[in-house]
Amino acid sequence: MNTLIVYATKHGCSEACAKMLSKELAGNVELFKLKAELTPDLTEYDRVIIGGSIHMGKIQKEVQVFCTRNMEMLLDKKIGLFVCGMLFEKADEELNNSFPKELLTRAMAKEFFGGEFKFNKMNFVDQLIVKKAAKINNDFSQILDENIKRFAALMNSDC
Numbered sequence: 001m002n003t004l005i006v007y008a009t010k011h012g013c014s015e016a017c018a019k020m021l022s023k024e025l026a027g028n029v030e031l032f033k034l035k036a037e038l039t040p041d042l043t044e045y046d047r048v049i050i051g052g053s054i055h056m057g058k059i060q061k062e063v064q065v066f067c068t069r070n071m072e073m074l075l076d077k078k079i080g081l082f083v084c085g086m087l088f089e090k091a092d093e094e095l096n097n098s099f100p101k102e103l104l105t106r107a108m109a110k111e112f113f114g115g116e117f118k119f120n121k122m123n124f125v126d127q128l129i130v131k132k133a134a135k136i137n138n139d140f141s142q143i144l145d146e147n148i149k150r151f152a153a154l155m156n157s158d159c
C-alpha cells in the first residue's frame with residue numbers, strides 16, 4: 001500500500017501533523033509539500049491524503065488548486081482529508097468548506113487536527129491578528145493527537 005500525504009503549511013503545523021500521521025499509517029508513506037509550481041505524480045499511490053491549515057477562514061490556495069487539477073485521478077484513490085486550525089468550534093464547518101464535495105463524500109477519513117500558534121514563525125501582521133482576535137500572546141499548541149490516531153486507524157482499516 002503506497003500512500004502520499006500532500007499538504008500545505010504556513011507556519012509548519014500541518015507539516016508536523018502530516019509527519020505524525022505518516023508514522024501511524026501502514027505501508028509505504030511519502031510526504032509532499034505543495035508549492036504553486038509543483039505537482040506530485042499520483043500514479044503510483046493507492047491512497048492520497050490531503051491537508052492544510054485554515055487562515056482567515058480559508059485553506060491554502062495550493063490545496064484548492066491541487067484538488068481541482070487532480071480530481072479525475074483522485075476519484076480513483078482512497079482519500080483522506082485533514083485541516084489544522086485553532087477555531088475548534090468551527091472544526092466541522094472549516095473541514096467541509098476546505099475540500100470539494102466529491103472528495104468529502106468519498107473520504108475514508110476526515111479530521112480536524114487542531115493547531116498551534118508559533119510567534120517566531122509568524123510575520124508582524126499575523127502576530128497582531130492572533131494577539132487581537134485570539135487574545136493569545138505566547139506560543140500555544142493544541143495538536144489533537146487522538147484525532148490523528150483515529151484518522152490513521154480509519155485509513156488503515158482496509159489494509
Ligand SMILES: Cc1cc2nc3c(=O)[nH]c(=O)nc-3n(C[C@H](O)[C@H](O)[C@H](O)COP(=O)(O)O)c2cc1C
Nearest residue numbers: 009010011012013014053056057085086087115116
Ligand atoms: C493570521 C491567522 C489567522 C488564522 N485564522 C484561522 C481561522 O480562520 N480558523 C482557524 O481555525 N484557525 C485559524 N488560525 C490558526 C491556524 O490555522 C493555526 O495556527 C495552524 O496551526 C496553522 O497551521 P500551519 O502552520 O500549517 O499553517 C489562524 C492563524 C493565524 C496566524
